[in-house]
Amino acid sequence: xxxxxxxxxxxxxxxxxxxxxxxxxxxxxxxxxxxxxxxxxxxxxxxxxxxxxxxxxxxxxxxxxxxxxxxxxxxxxxxxxxxxxxxxxxxxxxxxxxxxxxxxxxxxxxxxxxxxxxxxxxxxxxxxxxxxxxxxxxxxxxxxxxxxxxxxxxxxxxxxxxxxxxxxxxxxxxxxxxxxxxxxxxxxxxxxxxxxxxxxxxxxxxxxxxxxxxxxxxxxxxxxxxxxxxxxxxxxxxxxxxxxxxxxxxxxxxxxxxxxxxxxxxxxxxxxxxxxxxxxxxxxxxxxxxxxxxxxxxxxxxxxxxxxxxxxxxxxxxxxxxxxxxxxxxxxxxxxxxxxxxxxxxxxxxxxxxxxxxxxxxxxxxxxxxxxxxxxxxxxxxxxxxxxxxxxxxxxxxxxxxxxxxxxxxxxxxxxxxxxxxxxxxxxxxxxxxxxxxxxxxxxxxxxxxxxxxxx
Numbered sequence: 273x274x275x276x277x278x279x280x281x282x283x284x285x286x287x288x289x290x291x292x293x294x295x296x297x298x299x300x301x302x303x304x305x306x307x308x309x310x311x312x313x314x315x316x317x318x319x320x321x322x323x324x325x326x327x328x329x330x331x332x333x334x335x336x337x338x339x340x341x342x343x344x345x346x347x348x349x350x351x352x353x354x355x356x357x358x359x360x361x362x363x364x365x366x367x368x369x370x371x372x373x374x375x376x377x378x379x380x381x382x383x384x385x386x387x388x389x390x391x392x393x394x395x396x397x398x399x400x401x402x403x404x405x406x407x408x409x410x411x412x413x414x415x416x417x418x419x420x421x422x423x424x425x426x427x428x429x430x431x432x433x434x435x436x437x438x439x440x441x442x443x444x445x446x447x448x449x450x451x452x453x454x455x456x457x458x459x460x461x462x463x464x465x466x467x468x469x470x471x472x473x474x475x476x477x478x479x480x481x482x483x484x485x486x487x488x489x490x491x492x493x494x495x496x497x498x499x500x501x502x503x504x505x506x507x508x509x510x511x512x513x514x515x516x517x518x519x520x521x522x523x524x525x526x527x528x529x530x531x532x533x534x535x536x537x538x539x540x541x542x543x544x545x546x547x548x549x550x551x552x553x554x555x556x557x558x559x560x561x562x563x564x565x566x567x568x569x570x571x572x573x574x575x576x577x578x579x580x581x582x583x584x585x586x587x588x589x590x591x592x593x594x595x596x597x598x599x600x601x602x603x604x605x606x607x608x609x610x611x612x613x614x615x616x617x618x619x620x621x622x623x624x625x626x627x628x629x630x631x632x633x634x635x636x637x638x639x640x641x642x643x644x645x646x647x648x649x650x651x652x653x654x655x656x657x658x659x660x661x662x663x664x665x666x667x668x669x670x671x672x673x674x675x676x677x678x679x680x681x682x683x684x685x686x687x688x689x690x691x692x693x694x695x696x697x698x699x700x701x702x703x704x705x706x707x708x709x710x711x712x713x714x715x716x717x718x719x720x721x722x723x724x725x726x727x728x
Contacts, residue, residue, distance in 0.1 A: 273286060273287060273288075273289040273428065273455070273456075273457045274286050275287060275342055275429075275430075275431060275432055276342075276429075276579075277341055277342065277344075278342075278343070278344040278429075278575075278576040278577065278578055278579060278611065278612045279344055279565075279566035279567060279568070279575065279576045279610075279611045279612075279613075280566070280610050280611055281609070281610050281611060281612075284341055284342060284432070285432070287431045287432070287435065287455045288455055289455070289456055289457050289458075290454040290455055290456040290462055291456075291462070292461050292462050292464075292465050294454060294462075295423070295425075295454050295456070295462040295463070295465065295466050296465060296466070296469070298423045298452035298453075298454050298466075299394065299423055299452075299466050299469060299471060299472060301421075301448070301449040301452050302394040302395075302421040302422060302423050302449060302450070302452055303394050303421070303471045304449055305421045305447060305448070305449030305450050306391075306393055306394050306420070306421045308447070309391075309416075309419055309420070309421050309447065309450050310390070310391045310419040310420075312419065312447075314368045314369045314371065314417075314419075315368075315369055317365075317368045317416055317417055317419065318365040318366070318368040318369050318417070319365075319445075320365075320416070320441075320444050320445045320446055321361045321362070321364055321365035321368065321413060321416060321417060321444070322361070322362065322365045323443075323444035323445060324358075324361045324440055324441055324444035324446075325358045325359075325361040325362040325365065326358075327440045327443055327444055328354055328357060328358035328361065328409075328440055329354070329355065329358050331440070332351055332354040332355065332358075333351070335350075335354050335405060335433070335436055336350035336351040336353070336354050337350070337568070338432050338433055338436055339353060339354070339404065339405055339430075339433050340567040340568055340575075341432075341568070342404075342429070342430050342431075342432045342433065343401060343402070343404060343429070343430050343433070343578065344531070344566075344567050344575040344576040344577065344578060344612070345530050345531065345567050345575055346567040346572045346573060346575050347567055347568060349529070349530060349567075350567070353403055353405050353406050354405060356403075356406045356692070356694070357405045357406040357408070357409035357410075357437075358409070359694040360406070360409040360410045360413040360694045360710070361409055361413050362694075363413070363694040363695060363710070363714075364413035364414045364416070364417040364714070364715060365413075365417065367414070367417055367712075367714075367715045368416075368417035368418075368715075371389050371418075371715070371719070372389070373386070373387045373388040373389060374386075374387035375387070378725075382727070382728060383725050383726055383727050383728060384725075384726040384728065385723060385724075385725060385726075386723070386724040386725075386726055387721060387722070387723050387724075388721075388722050388724070389719040389720065389721055389722070390419075390719065390720050390722055391418045391419035391420045391718060391719060391720075392418070392420060392473045392474045392497055392718050392719060392720050393420060393421075393471075393472075393473035393474065394420065394421050394422065394423070394471055394472055394473055394474070395415050395420045395421070395422045395423075395472075395473065395474035395475070395476060395718060396422070396423050396425070396463070396466055396467065396472050396474065396475045396476070397411040397412065397415065397422050397423065397424045397425070397476050398424075398425050398459070398463065398475070398476070398477045398478065398479065398487075399411060399424065399425070399426050399427060399434060399478060400427050400478045400479050401426075401427035401428075401429040401430040401578055402530055402533045402534060402535075402578070402634075403530065403534070404426060404427065404430035404433035404434060405433045405434075405436075405437060407478050408424065408426070408433065408434050408437045409437065410694070410698075410709050410710060410714075411424070411476045411478075411709070412424065412437070412441070412451060414709070414714045414715045414717065414718050415474075415476075415718050416446065416450065416451070417715055417718075418715050418718035418719050419718075420474065420718045421449065421450045421451070421452075422450070422451055422452065423452045423453075423454060423466060423472075424438070424451065424452065424453045424454070425453075425454055425455075425456065425459060425462065425463060426453065426455060427479075428455070428456065428457050428459065429578055429579065431453075431455040434453055434455075435453060435455070438451055438453045463487075464490060467487065467490045467491060467494075467496065468490065468493060468494065470494055472494070472496060473496060473497060474496065474497045474498075474499075474717075474718060475487060475491055475496055475497070475498050475499070476498075476499040476707075476709075476717065477498070477499070477500055477501070477502075478501040478502075478535075479501075479502065480502065480503055480632075481502040481503040481657075481658070481703045481704070484500045484502045484705070487500075488500065497717070498706060498707070499699075499705075499706060499707035499708075499709065499717045500705040500706040500707065501535065501698070501699060501700070501704075501705045501707075501709060502535075502658075502660075502700065502703060502704050502705040503535060503632045503658055503660070503703070503704060504535040504536060504537070504539070504632060504658050504660035504661060504700065504704055505539045505540065505629075505630070505631075505632055505656045505658040505660075506526070506536060506537060506538050506539050506540070506660060506661045506662055506663065506681075507538075507539070507540045507541075507542060507652070507653035507656075507662050507663070507679070508522075508523060508526055508527075508538035508539075508540065508541045508542070508662075508663040508665075509542050509543075509643075509649050509653060509662070509663065509664045509665065509666075509675065510523075510541070510542070510543040510544065510547065510551055510665045511544050511646075511649075511664075511665065511666040511668070511671065512544040512545075512546040512547050513666055513667045513668055513671075514547070514665035514666050514667060515665070515667060515687075516547060516550060516551055516554060517554075518665065518687065519551065519665040520551065520554045520555050520558055521558075521689065522663065522665060522685070522687070522688060522689030523538060523541065523555055523638065523689060524555075524558055524559070524689070525689030525690050526538035526663050526685065526689035526690070527636070527638050528559070528562065528573065528574070528616070528636055529690065531574055531575050531576075531577060531635070531636050532633060532634060532635045532636040532637065533577065533578065533582070533634045533635065534634075535632070535660055535704075536660065536661045536683075536690075536691060536692060537632075537633070537634070538638070538663055538689075539628075539629075539632065539633055539639065540622075540629055540639055540641070540652075540653070541638055541639060541640045541641065542641055542642070542643045542649050542652060542653060543640060543641070543642055543643070544642070544643055544644070544649070545642045545643065545644055548640070548642045551640075552601060552618070552620050552640055555618060555638060555640075556601045556602045556618045559602055559603075559616040559617075559618055559636075559638065560602055560616070562574050562616050564607070564613060564615055564616070565613075566611070574613075574615065574616050574636055575613075576611045576612040576613050577612045577613070577614055577634075577635060578612065579612055580612055582612060582634060582635065583606050583612050583613070583614050583635075585634070585635070586606075586614050586633060586634070586635035586637060587605075587606050587614070588627075589626075589627050589628040589631060589633060589635075589637070590604055590617060590619065590628070590637060592626055592627045592628065593619055593622050593623075593626040593627070593628045593639065594619075596622075596623050596625065596626045597621060597623055598619045598620065598621055598622040598623070598626060598639070599619065599620050599621050600617070600618070600619055601618040601619070601620055602615075602616060602617055602618040603615040603616055603617030603618065603636075603637075604617050604619070614635055614636060614637075615636070616636045617635075617636060617637040617638070618637075618638045618640065619637065619638070619639050619640065620640040620641075621640075621641070622639040622640060622641050623641075624641070624652065624655070626639075630656065632658075646671065646674075646675065649675070650675060650678045650679065653679055654678075654679065654680045657702055657703040658700070658702060658703055658704045659679075659680045659681045659682060659700050659701040659702040659703070659704045660681060660682060660683065660699075660700035660704035660705070661681050661682070661683040661684065661685065661691055661700070662676075662679040662681040662683075662684050662685070663684070663685040663686075663688075663689060664676055664679070664684060664685070664686050664687070665687055666687070672686050672687070673686075680701060680702060681700060681701060681704075682697075682698075682699045682700040682701050682704065682705075682708075683696075683698065683699075683700070693710070694710050694711075695710065695711060696710055696711045697709070697710055697711035697712070697713050697714065698710045698711070698714075
């Protein structure tokens with residue numbers, strides 16, 4: 273199947289288009305390797321992941337170029353993603369040797385409780401196109417650290433990053449059969465038999481909520497363990513006592529990271545009325561300075577969107593907002609080809625009933641609305657089925673903590689526009705997902721607790 277450059281529409285190369293039978297072959301390999309990998313000492317698994325961490329960093333320039341060519345993000349961001357990916361391998365290398373258990377006397381006497389943790393087993397990992405290298409590492413890292421083998425299915429738009437990652441892991445010493453990559457243009461036909469196969473004991477998926485719900489229904493048939501990192505609709509709250517310079521910089525980070533194509537991207541900006549005009553002017557001025565072009569060009573910040581469908585979606589959402597009364601302060605119209613470009617855009621006076629307020633934009637569009645009271649801001653921020661992340665800017669510590677706790681989200685950036693960190697638990701509530709990736713709990717998603725009762 274072809275892999276295309278979203279900046280030009282030209283074919284980069286072709287990769288194998290796996291059939292369902294080849295998917296089963298990958299699961300055969302993972303199942304055959306599971307017992308031996310689970311018995312591999314934790315220190316050996318840790319050493320392999322540490323070598324992978326070093327190899328990623330040593331090869332960062334080449335890997336970043338691969339990410340930019342097949343995904344479109346600017347090279348500077350791609351290099352940052354390689355560093356981010358490498359940190360997951362280092363973090364879970366350290367966690368691999370810290371798996372704990374427990375020992376205690378039974379409350380009634382006569383026996384002892386011994387608790388240990390064991391790998392859940394062969395795991396299916398489905399990664400997205402927007403952070404192909406980092407999301408691969410965020411899933412593969414804890415799986416390997418816990419002693420699980422895996423089958424990795426990358427997004428059809430960005431298979432080259434995952435294949436490069438597998439190459440790195442092979443060089444680091446991962447045994448044959450432990451990590452298996454299948455690339456396909458028909459993920460439903462490939463993955464359904466794997467999900468329904470009783471040898472598969474874990475599914476970790478990052479992608480849209482709609483697809484996640486389908487996968488959950490399939491996983492229910494075998495009661496498979498699941499981790500779901502799904503869609504977002506992040507609110508960004510700016511209170512009148514906020515440091516506006518810091519808020520604008522945070523807004524740029526939260527909105528424009530990866531050209532707005534991130535589940536953590538700020539989608540709805542709520543600005544207290546007293547500072548709304550000032551904030552809008554400052555944000556518009558900063559976004560107007562962001563160069564647009566192919567990610568390989570020096571200084572570019574706004575690269576192409578992933579494909580033509582992404583441009584069409586953003587165009588439709590902006591047109592709907594304008595039809596409902598939103599005003600365009602910057603941008604607002606797609607850029608003619610070649611390539612899948614949409615300019616940095618700022619909309620103000622966006623009504624709550626606009627489609628863009630209820631849909632994950634996945635593009636470089638900032639939608640501004642005003643609020644008057646703290647309770648109003650929280651209520652409007654929470655008026656969504658999603659709950660991945662929220663952002664709060666205020667110089668009042670009490671308010672900051674109060675609002676952060678009131679937001680229905682798994683993560684909050686308080687006076688910061690980027691929350692992702694391998695050492696922190698990443699995940700959402702409501703329809704934004706199940707489980708957490710990263711942090712102290714990330715490895716637990718690939719472990720089962722076993723209780724052994726010991727008679728005295």
